[in-house]
Amino acid sequence: MRRVLNILQGCHSAYDVIDKDAVYNCTGQPRPEDVQNILDSMLNDEYSVALDYISKIKNNHGLALQDIITSLLEFVNAIDFPDQTRIFIIDKMSDIEYKLGNGASERTQLSALIGAFKVAVELAA
Incomplete structure (x- = not known):
C-alpha cells in the first residue's frame, strides 16, 4: 500500500493528469x-x-x-x-x-x- 501511495505522489508531482502512461513513466516499467x-x-x-x-x-x-x-x-x-x-x-x-x-x-x-x-x-x- 505504501508503494502505491509513493507512486501516486510521484505522479502527482510530475504530471497534471495521472493516467496509465504517467504511472508507467514514473515507475520506469515497460x-x-x-x-x-x-x-x-x-x-x-x-x-x-x-x-x-x-x-x-x-x-x-x-x-x-x-x-x-x-x-x-x-x-x-x-x-x-x-x-x-x-x-x-x-x-x-x-x-x-x-x-x-x-x-x-x-x-x-x-x-x-x-x-x-x-x-x-x-x-x-
Whole structure:
C-alpha cells in the first residue's frame, strides 16, 4: 500500500493528469504494448532488425533490460510453444537476468535474449 501511495505522489508531482502512461513513466516499467511489440519482433523479425527495434524502444522509454525480461515472462507463458521450447526460453531468460544482476553489459545480454528467442523458434518448428 505504501508503494502505491509513493507512486501516486510521484505522479502527482510530475504530471497534471495521472493516467496509465504517467504511472508507467514514473515507475520506469515497460508498458504491456511495448513488451508485446518486443516479443513480436524477437519472434518474427530478423536478428539485426529486432536488435535495433528493441534498442530504440529501450532508449526512447528509458527501460532497463531486466524490467523487460521480468515483464516478458507473462507473455512467454501465453505463447503456444511446446513445453521443451518454453523451458528453454525461461532458462535462458533466467541466465540473462542473473548476468545482468552481476554487471554484464545490457547490449550483450539483449543480443543473447534475441538469440535465445531465435533458437526457440527453430526448436518449435
